[in-house]
Amino acid sequence: MVFYFISNVVSPPYTLYMGFDKNENEELIRWGWPEDVWFHVDKLSSAHVYLRLHPGETIDDIPQAVIDDCVQLVKANSIQGNKQNNLDVVYTMWANLKKTASMDVGQVGFHKEKDVKKVRVEKRINEIVNRLNKTKTEEQPDFRALREERDKKEREDQRRLQQEQKLKEKEEEKRKQEQAEIRSYGTYMKSENMQSNRDYDGSDDDFM
Numbered sequence: 293m294v295f296y297f298i299s300n301v302v303s304p305p306y307t308l309y310m311g312f313d314k315n316e317n318e319e320l321i322r323w324g325w326p327e328d329v330w331f332h333v334d335k336l337s338s339a340h341v342y343l344r345l346h347p348g349e350t351i352d353d354i355p356q357a358v359i360d361d362c363v364q365l366v367k368a369n370s371i372q373g374n375k376q377n378n379l380d381v382v383y384t385m386w387a388n389l390k391k392t393a394s395m396d397v398g399q400v401g402f403h404k405e406k407d408v409k410k411v412r413v414e415k416r417i418n419e420i421v422n423r424l425n426k427t428k429t430e431e432q433p434d435f436r437a438l439r440e441e442r443d444k445k446e447r448e449d450q451r452r453l454q455q456e457q458k459l460k461e462k463e464e465e466k467r468k469q470e471q472a473e474i475r476s477y478g479t480y481m482k483s484e485n486m487q488s489n490r491d492y493d494g495s496d497d498d499f500m
Contacts, residue, residue, distance in 0.1 A: 314398030323435035324386035334380035338370030
């Protein structure tokens with residue numbers, strides 16, 4: 293089971309989601325999307341909250357209001373963290389999550405610590421949590437199928453872009469050739485390279 297939330301504090305809105313338990317978290321760690329940002333309470337047990345970026349965005353493009361929504365949601369879904377003030381929430385891109393065979397179910401590390409961001413959460417803000425909970429929906433998705441469908445679409449988009457790029461390159465090459473021909477013809481037609489009747493001095497011995 294996965295819970296979906298909508299962060300509508302900005303336009304267009306963002307989708308947030310989290311697994312029901314550690315087993316769903318394990319599936320999300322394995323089959324997450326490269327454009328997902330992972331949030332978790334630092335050094336405490338909590339839900340794994342994911343934020344899906346819009347096309348072309350990076351982790352540095354996330355509006356602060358949306359980050360506030362994510363950290364409040366992850367804090368509210370931490371048994372210990374929900375009761376504490378002044379705690380930290382860490383977040384990073386899904387691709388930076390590291391999973392090894394020795395880790396427990398739902399446990400995760402990082403490939404690069406320098407790519408992990410941290411934000412301090414002073415207290416729970418019920419207004420934010422309540423607003424997000426009003427958008428809450430539940431689904432039982434096939435994580436692997438969704439990821440494979442996403443990857444297939446990305447490959448198709450890449451092929452389309454490559455074809456468009458090749459077409460542009462051909463058109464540009466054709467344009468350059470046409471311009472070169474025009475310049476060559478212009479040089480040929482210059483007056484110093486041409487001879488008119490006025491240039492004829494009548495000295496042709498064969499002229500009758």
